Amino acid sequence: MKKILLSLQVLAISLALSACGKTEKREYKPEPEKKPADSAALTVLPTNWKKAVHLMKGFPTGIQVFLNNKPINGKSALMYSVVFDPKLIELKPVAAATNKKVSDFYRDEVAAKYVCMNGGFFGTNTSYSLSMFNKTISAVNIKSLNTSF
Numbered sequence: 001m002k003k004i005l006l007s008l009q010v011l012a013i014s015l016a017l018s019a020c021g022k023t024e025k026r027e028y029k030p031e032p033e034k035k036p037a038d039s040a041a042l043t044v045l046p047t048n049w050k051k052a053v054h055l056m057k058g059f060p061t062g063i064q065v066f067l068n069n070k071p072i073n074g075k076s077a078l079m080y081s082v083v084f085d086p087k088l089i090e091l092k093p094v095a096a097a098t099n100k101k102v103s104d105f106y107r108d109e110v111a112a113k114y115v116c117m118n119g120g121f122f123g124t125n126t127s128y129s130l131s132m133f134n135k136t137i138s139a140v141n142i143k144s145l146n147t148s149f
Helices: 002-020 102-108
Strands: 063-068 079-084 131-133 136-139
Touching: none
Parallel strands: none
Antiparallel strands: 063 079, 131 136
């Protein structure tokens, strides 16, 4: 038993000495900084628009979100702008037969999704704008509109 312990001690000391032995001098070469593929803005916006990186976690290259909190007519406002490259990101317009919240559209979409926004012109249960995706029309343009005001 003492022989085995002595052999293990000798082995441990040998490994420690070889690990601490002199080796050739190596220079420190840091990895070059890797910038995200979409670090450059996809478009030029006025200076009051700031890229909202905190909202873009998990976004692929080709879509960016910008924020603007500049007051409008003296009232505070928070505005969002979503910029995307249609060569890289597909826009999927959808319409509902009944009134639906934007959050419900987002929740119900099964495909990968990054942004859901209320766009186009519409009235109660009626879209006034064309909505078409993959050659399927879910809403046609309104032919005419008469208002009393």
